[in-house]
Amino acid sequence: MPKWFAPLAVVTAVMFAASPFLIANAPYEATMGLVQKIFYYHLPSAWVFLMSAIVCGIASARFLFGGSPRQDRLAHAAAELTVLFGAIVLVTGPLWARKAWGVWWQWDVRLTSSLMGWMVAWAYLLVRKYGGPGSDKLAAGLALFGMANVPFVYISVNYWRTIHPATSVVPTLPVDMGLALWFAVVCFLLLFVLLLRLRVYLEEQRTRLDGLYLSLDE
Amino acid sequence: MIRTAWLVLKKDLTVEVRSLEIAYTTLFFAISCVLFFAFALVKEGKAPEDGAAGILWIAIAFGGTLALGRTFERERQSETLRALLMAPADRPAIYIGKLLGIIALLVAAELVLVPLVAFLFQAPLLSHPFWLGAVLLTGTIGFATVGTLFSAMLVRARSRDVLLPVLLYPITVPVIIAGVRATAALLQPDVELAIVQFWVALLIALDVVFLTLALWTFEPLMTD
Amino acid sequence: MRVLAPLLLFCLLAGSVFTSASARLSGAGGLQEAQQPKQTDEFVPISQLPPQDQLPAAPLLVTAYAFVWVVLFAYVMSVGRRLTKVQHEVERLESDIAKRTRT
Numbered sequence: 001m002p003k004w005f006a007p008l009a010v011v012t013a014v015m016f017a018a019s020p021f022l023i024a025n026a027p028y029e030a031t032m033g034l035v036q037k038i039f040y041y042h043l044p045s046a047w048v049f050l051m052s053a054i055v056c057g058i059a060s061a062r063f064l065f066g067g068s069p070r071q072d073r074l075a076h077a078a079a080e081l082t083v084l085f086g087a088i089v090l091v092t093g094p095l096w097a098r099k100a101w102g103v104w105w106q107w108d109v110r111l112t113s114s115l116m117g118w119m120v121a122w123a124y125l126l127v128r129k130y131g132g133p134g135s136d137k138l139a140a141g142l143a144l145f146g147m148a149n150v151p152f153v154y155i156s157v158n159y160w161r162t163i164h165p166a167t168s169v170v171p172t173l174p175v176d177m178g179l180a181l182w183f184a185v186v187c188f189l190l191l192f193v194l195l196l197r198l199r200v201y202l203e204e205q206r207t208r209l210d211g212l213y214l215s216l217d218e
Numbered sequence: 219m220i221r222t223a224w225l226v227l228k229k230d231l232t233v234e235v236r237s238l239e240i241a242y243t244t245l246f247f248a249i250s251c252v253l254f255f256a257f258a259l260v261k262e263g264k265a266p267e268d269g270a271a272g273i274l275w276i277a278i279a280f281g282g283t284l285a286l287g288r289t290f291e292r293e294r295q296s297e298t299l300r301a302l303l304m305a306p307a308d309r310p311a312i313y314i315g316k317l318l319g320i321i322a323l324l325v326a327a328e329l330v331l332v333p334l335v336a337f338l339f340q341a342p343l344l345s346h347p348f349w350l351g352a353v354l355l356t357g358t359i360g361f362a363t364v365g366t367l368f369s370a371m372l373v374r375a376r377s378r379d380v381l382l383p384v385l386l387y388p389i390t391v392p393v394i395i396a397g398v399r400a401t402a403a404l405l406q407p408d409v410e411l412a413i414v415q416f417w418v419a420l421l422i423a424l425d426v427v428f429l430t431l432a433l434w435t436f437e438p439l440m441t442d
Numbered sequence: 443m444r445v446l447a448p449l450l451l452f453c454l455l456a457g458s459v460f461t462s463a464s465a466r467l468s469g470a471g472g473l474q475e476a477q478q479p480k481q482t483d484e485f486v487p488i489s490q491l492p493p494q495d496q497l498p499a500a501p502l503l504v505t506a507y508a509f510v511w512v513v514l515f516a517y518v519m520s521v522g523r524r525l526t527k528v529q530h531e532v533e534r535l536e537s538d539i540a541k542r543t544r545t
Contacts, residue, residue: 028487029486031479035502088514095509100479116389120388120389123388131377134374141367145364145428162481168484176487198518205532216535
């Protein structure tokens, strides 16, 4: 593991421990009240979910056209993190929606396309696990299509009639809400970097193991 | 390149016409789908309001998946795909040839399914034939584009029968949604063409994106 | 690696303590009809929480934050478990190879 890993992990942990204090001190929202505070973890995890899908897509493209196994390991790790942070988004969102919208789920553009992107990431992991030889390229092809979905997820909420808050919410946040949010965003970004590095390390060890098995056969 | 695509298409059509195995089985399966939904959803002799549009597209999607699986299974059994790839032909042209074959098969199935659904669900599907044709064609192209790519990729993979739906369905969700919404809009008593045009425009955009991605990735995905 | 898991556990505890503390501030109110709200363009802050309606928000809030912590913790545990398994395999194979090259 690289030298920056442990110190960054400590910093991230401390920041995460501090975030509830900032969130508790942020003002309540006029119509949604207490439940709106889920926003401070829901939005950063949504951003990390989308970013992870993009990382997976770019690494997959570089693997497909360049053949680098390092990019393949990165893509696999990023896909797993897409599933992880997607799960967080898709659970915290409905918990918030239950109170704010009165329903657990709505088949609007944002939710449907996010669920779809999440399923693509799941499909990636299934293909890697059960596809047999050549499944690394298959999954890479899939990841490219999944990445094409990401911009759509982000802007869809601005152009379709939907109940989900628009992207204009974030730039127009008042200062004390903004502070809590951006602090949480930094926390989640650092966490993403840490988890990605950790997961790639696992893949590197697996590659090393495969190499050892091969040399054993010789 | 067009000549190569045309040759691949002609080869597929010739093989298929000889036995019509895939055509008949796909058609029968799609019709069974429609009937199944009819039995499941009809209450007191009446079908659900917007049921026709959804059921039509589900039948197309399921039938299409079956057709894709069978077409490439046939290629795998005779090792013809490997032969095709070893031929001095443009890889994208091979893809286009196979894609056109699949589209032809699905369109043939739809020619039977649309009247059947209209009949079973008393849906005025044939009131705007041009727009319905546009919706079905753009939707079928979108579905087939992704499907042909993934099926070709899966030919040498393990668990390919299970993996095709796993890969295909999440990606084609926007196509299916757009297709259903457009068809449902066409079934309304007073049709708002603007809505239909919007969904068709979205389908065209999706087709362009998927086709571009497929052509771009077909070569690296098919080489070992 | 071994530092990360206990630290995340600490954060989980700290977070849940604080969210339950702030949850006690919320009041319960009478029933109100649920309407479909319009799409929001910006969040409007207020300083005092008005008397609330319908569902109590606190359990939803606590569940959301608890879920985030638990899932992140479970993931780190999962990666750690897989990592130790692979590392044991690697050590075993390396000693096997060393034995073979010696003989």
